[in-house]
Amino acid sequence: MSIDTAIEALRNLLGTRLSTNSAIMDQHGQNEAYFPVTPPDAVAFPTSTAEVSQIVKICATHDCPVVAYGTGTALEGHQLATRGGVVVDLMRMDKVLAVHAEDLDCTVQPGVTREALNTELRATGLFFPIDPGANASLGGMAATRASGTAAVRYGTMRDSVLALEVVMADGQIIRTGTRARKSSSGYDLTHLFVGSEGTLGIITELTLKLQAIPEATSAATCRFASFEDAVNTVITTIQSNIPMARIEFVDEMMARGFNLHAGVNLPEMPHLFVEFNGSKANVQEQAAAFGEIANTFGAEGFEWAHLAEDRSRLWKMRHNAYYAQKAHRPGARVKNTDICVPISMLAEAVAKARADATALGLTVSMVGHVGDGNFHCGISVDHDNPDEMARAQEFSNRLNGLALSLGGTISGEHGIGMGKTAYMEAEHGPALDVMRKIKASLDPQNIMNPGKLLPGN
Structure with a gap:
């Protein structure tokens, strides 16, 4: 592992949008829960999918951990760089790329927050209903499979994500799903990444279902x-x-x-x-x-x-x-x-x-x-x-x-992060080994948000 070499290469790529300022790093090491402050070695601020891809490629070359970051409101330490490395702050990727009102869907970058999206949608008579309370980023909400107060009527992020653009652990960019409301084509990769907590790739674009504002x-x-x-x-x-x-x-x-x-x-x-x-x-x-x-x-x-x-x-x-x-x-x-x-x-x-x-x-x-x-x-x-x-x-x-x-689950919406990994074996049994094989296949270097979701990761 050569984090310093990765940081130097990232500085050449991003210039001032790569920060090693102690205040910036401390800010990205904070959390809303009870975990200690855990600053990363650097914070990158990309503005495009292509830049995220380049960041991940550089980090993969130097075996440097990569942690995606949105608004930082997760409650199980998902966004903490517990093994150092580079935090990729996606909040400058904050554009609503398209709204298809006639099809009740939209496409956004991951740094768009749910409140910003609903402000953008006001003139259309539509809204995005998933409401976890915090004004979270939509990329983070997908990564943690968020839900919230309206889930009983409208479901969770699992039900609202139609398609994704994802940067994989080697920097490859893939697209999963389409704007169609159903498909029988191949593995459901979209929902593999929804709830993966940044351990398999970084979400850089989302296509989401919308709902009509009720009368x-x-x-x-x-x-x-x-x-x-x-x-x-x-x-x-x-x-x-x-x-x-x-x-x-x-x-x-x-x-x-x-x-x-x-x-x-x-x-x-x-x-x-x-x-x-x-x-x-x-x-x-x-x-x-x-x-x-x-x-x-x-x-x-x-x-x-x-x-x-x-x-x-x-x-x-x-x-x-x-x-x-x-x-x-x-x-x-x-x-x-x-x-x-x-x-x-x-x-x-x-x-x-x-x-x-x-x-x-x-x-x-x-x-x-x-x-x-x-x-x-x-x-x-x-x-x-x-x-x-x-x-x-x-x-x-x-x-x-x-x-x-009682036949339930250890988390309905907070996710696992690093706070609940100890209970994953009891809930999933042998299926946990399948998850580990998926992780090892898609991220063989274990650079994508290591230490989260899977015990021993």
Whole structure:
């Protein structure tokens, strides 16, 4: 490995768009989670696919690690250069290349954020629905198979990506998929790269499905005496096939965090945040059907948000859950983790997670896109307290084991990164060896985001 030689060659290629400035490197070594700052050896700022290809070729020649970087909002350390090397910051590749309104699709560069895309789409009557909360880059969202609050209605990035352009580990540029809505042609390489976390190649272009902006939208919050009642409301709603746009669970600790961070005055009780969209008649019908179910489980305090600005405030509060979790203990870090279970197992999973948090004496707040069985636990931890860190890790171990015991997965949307590799064997068994063979075939030097996704990588 000759990282210094690679950096010199990259400087000749990129000039001032190759940085070894300590502040820039520290910035790209930060993360939203609990991992230590991990600066790379250099940061490259390409502006085209051709430049990304040249960067990767140079790094491959010198056996230098390459880590793709978007907005840096991933929660499992995906973007950290744990073995040094070059971080490839893709945020200057931020053009919407084409919008095909008649076909409900668009093509973008990886540095376009979801908010920027939706701003670009306003005049078309279309929008991109995948909403993980953070204003993440679309390349990063594809690489981590992101989803979010609207997944119960619109699916995840897996469902929204039609085609990709990818720079492989040797610098070769390939295209996967087409703008057609289905294909029976060859291996599904598009969805091999969606969720690969930059370990197989770097996504440099995406073709995405779009949705029509609904005629009417309405949102509401309501509270319950117990989390069992709230979760059972969700289960019954989904089993009743009511087409919810969003249905989010917030426990009493999360409600307290919202009060501390956002200055609101939510009763410190379990809540559901819901949204309906469609025609005006459909929205009214959906809301009424949900209300009947919620009332059966003792819901109270319904507050409706019909105006766009009111809904925006509501969902902004939900999207800032990470910062609300931090508000419980100023100065503490948040170890954020998520699991996903079959919807019928949701109440059992939440109850067991709450019991484990109590037994371990941890401050844990829960929030989640429970309409698809996915929920998040934010554990407030003091990094300087080894005992507390050990208890937080034990909670994570129990939570992931719980997910698998209930027929679920160790991550519904955060991904694996370097935070969850220890659980991959338990979930995938012999299939993990197949993943390793794919990795070894496409990246034999193991330069693409090493140390992530696969244990021992």
